[in-house]
Amino acid sequence: MLNIIRERLHQGYRTLNYPFASPSISPRFAGLPSLEPGSCKGCKSRACLAACPTGALRIAAEGPELDMGRCLFCRACETACPEGRITFTHEHRLAAYTREALIVRGRAPEDVDQPGIRPARGEQKRDLSLFSRSLKLREVSAGGCMACEADVNVLGTLIYDLGRFGIEYAASPRHADGLLVTGPVTENMKKALLDAWQAVPEPKIVIAVGACAISGGTFRGSREGCGGVESVLPEGSVDVYVPGCPPNPWTILDGILSVAWKKRMAK
Ligand code: SF4
Incomplete structure (x- = not known):
């Protein structure tokens, strides 16, 4: 019993003050995608599309688009893109209120890793x-x-x-x-x-x-x-x-x- 109490005191308070403190997540975690804008016309290989197992990527006129609703965050496209235009940030807040808002276009914002609670992406369909x-x-x-x-x-x-x-x-x-x-x-x-x-x-x-x-x-x-x-x-x-x-x-x-x-x- 004394050992249990000693261990409990040793461990202290373990609950993270989330969302006001940033969680410690593995450096290997793939979070919010960041896509370099600009036409992919120069790339003939389309290696990113071939690498994606779920068809989550699309090449639009303005550059690549990634549907997080289909994405497995396997990073195969990041490795395959010969121009290094697809990367993944460490941002874990990925939720969205609408299906459309899960589609990522362009670079991730620079303040992605700041702590704090945020609204999900897109507009709430109704007051919750x-x-x-x-x-x-x-x-x-x-x-x-x-x-x-x-x-x-x-x-x-x-x-x-x-x-x-x-x-x-x-x-x-x-x-x-x-x-x-x-x-x-x-x-x-x-x-x-x-x-x-x-x-x-x-x-x-x-x-x-x-x-x-x-x-x-x-x-x-x-x-x-x-x-x-x-x-x-x-x-x-x-x-x-x-x-x-x-x-x-x-x-x-x-x-x-x-x-x-x-x-x-x-x-
Ligand atoms: S991370 Fe994997 S599943 Fe997601 S878009 Fe890239 S290749 Fe497709």
């Missing part, structure tokens, strides 16, 4: 401030590989301590304010996801976590369905998209906090 003090989420793993699910679960540990924000996972959709969905939504999980969504009382929110939940990810186009959350739930039902494969736990926490970020900033 009702959920600023208490938010209960039912997690639905819709055919996921357990990578996103593991990073969602870890938010309950003492480093992240999701509960201090008034956010908890609920055991039933009937007791929840919304769904947090992971996985590409396989045929077998379509009905279960729809049933869970219908069981959540209004007003309800949906957070799509990971490339699979957003777009189907690597399973996109599979005959097992797998078109992501929006292939099953009604149009406009997703309120926050959290990209990544899997997203870093800090990215997921930032995405959940962005549900009512203005009210949280005011606290």
Whole structure:
């Protein structure tokens, strides 16, 4: 017993003062993409397109565009681009309120690594401030590989301590304010996801976590369905998209906090 108390005192307070302090993330972490603007006409190889396993890249007239909703953050395009025009910053705050806002064009802003809570990218579809003090989420793993699910679960540990924000996972959709969905939504999980969504009382929110939940990810186009959350739930039902494969736990926490970020900033 004495050893436990001694160890507890030795470890001290481990919860990070997030979002007001910057988390320590591995230097290998690939965050917000930064794309050098300008025409790619001079490049005949299109090696970046060939390297991308999910078709997340597009070459537009103004330069490359990257869809974070499909991206696995594998960095294959960064290695393949002969002109070094595709790089990844260390910025973990990647969530967006709209699907369109996940498409990155041009260079990342210079202040990307400054601490603090920010709104997600794009415009909120509706006012979510009702959920600023208490938010209960039912997690639905819709055919996921357990990578996103593991990073969602870890938010309950003492480093992240999701509960201090008034956010908890609920055991039933009937007791929840919304769904947090992971996985590409396989045929077998379509009905279960729809049933869970219908069981959540209004007003309800949906957070799509990971490339699979957003777009189907690597399973996109599979005959097992797998078109992501929006292939099953009604149009406009997703309120926050959290990209990544899997997203870093800090990215997921930032995405959940962005549900009512203005009210949280005011606290
Ligand atoms: S990092 Fe994203 S855009 Fe680049 S090759 Fe991998 S999946 Fe495609």
